[in-house]
Amino acid sequence: MSRAKESDELVFFVNGKKVIERNADPEVNLLFYLRKVIRLTGTKYGCGGGGCGACTVMVSRYDPVFKKISHFSIAACLVPICSLHGAAVTTVEGIGSTKTRIHPVQERIAKGHGTQCGFCTPGMVMSSYALLRDHPEPSTEQLTETLGGNLCRCTGYRPIVESMKSLSPSSSCCRMNGNGKCCLDEEENEPAKKTSIYTKLYEKEEFQPLDPTQELIFPPELMRMAEDPQKRALTFCGERTTWIAPGTLKDLLDLKMKYPSAPLMMGNTSLGLDMKFKEVSYPIIISPARVLELHIVTNTKEGLTLGAGLSLTQVKDVLEDVVSRLPEERTQKYRALLKHLKTLAGQQIRNMASLGGHIISRLPTSDLNPILGVGNCILNVASTDSTSYS
Structure with missing residues (x-):
């Protein structure tokens, strides 16, 4: 050949x-x-x-x-x-460099002391960047979830997550008290003390703003x-x-x-x-990735029909949408699947792994098959193009 x-x-x-x-x-x-x-x-x-x-x-x-x-x-x-x-x-x-201009994600991790040896930092940056392309104002939960597939031997993760939380409009270093003061800012809360064990790593206002119009199209x-x-x-x-x-x-x-x-x-x-x-x-x-029938989602009275080619992340998005619209008593199976999906690998793998491939692989640990079986879900093998959840 x-x-x-x-x-x-x-x-x-x-x-x-x-x-x-x-x-x-x-x-x-x-x-x-x-x-x-x-x-x-x-x-x-x-x-x-x-x-x-x-x-x-x-x-x-x-x-x-x-x-x-x-x-x-x-x-x-x-x-x-x-x-x-x-x-x-x-x-x-x-997305940015020291020769031109670093990206706001890079700037936040650097100024927030989110890097030490630096080996894992490009991966941390790109995980956060990918999240921001679809969610310019991410929640703390989304930030934590998206960094779940990135390992770091140096920082202990706290400064990385705190740096990225500055991108969330509702984030703070702690729960704020009634007058809007930080509970860790001892100079404000306990003026009698001459020293403080808490020093802010940065002022949020000093960061360059995130401008989605400047990203690669x-x-x-x-x-x-x-x-x-x-x-x-x-x-x-x-x-x-x-x-x-x-x-x-x-x-x-x-x-x-x-x-x-x-x-x-x-x-x-x-x-x-x-x-x-x-x-x-x-x-x-x-590689069946180009077959459109494998990516179709159908919602009927009997339940959901999900294409076997959907990634686990796409399955999660579909289930979250359905759970938000249906009465709680009709979403028990969907909520069980959502709960278990969060335990499967990291975000990068969930973005790649397909539902059909996950079922066929029959992994011995952390797989969805037991929940699918208990929920009496139907695998449509006759046409090999979808998996039904009823």
């Missing part, structure tokens, strides 16, 4: 610049590509398995089902570059690609592995009939670990 002849062009953007890879290798991940090919070394190699967050970058896509642009953090060490066709990648180099070319997607299958041929991304459900089923032993890869949070640490390789990998 001649990879040069049969491979399609892989097109994506990195920090606003177009990347065309004519010989994309399915076994090359985004972290390697960033560091070794295009020499963006701000994204760090930590654990290599999606657990530490040092390699966090932001991926942006236009969702043709929900008709919106989504920005989400991912672990670059687990993302095959072939999965990025039509996506925009933003790394820490793309989603490339118009990618918008056009998403709105008028190619229905034919895309093929990327590497030295040992061929990646096939069908554009329709029919093509997906035909490919699975033709290559019954080929794995289906969506977020690569399970297969990727075997490929990296156990040196498992597959001659053919089928």
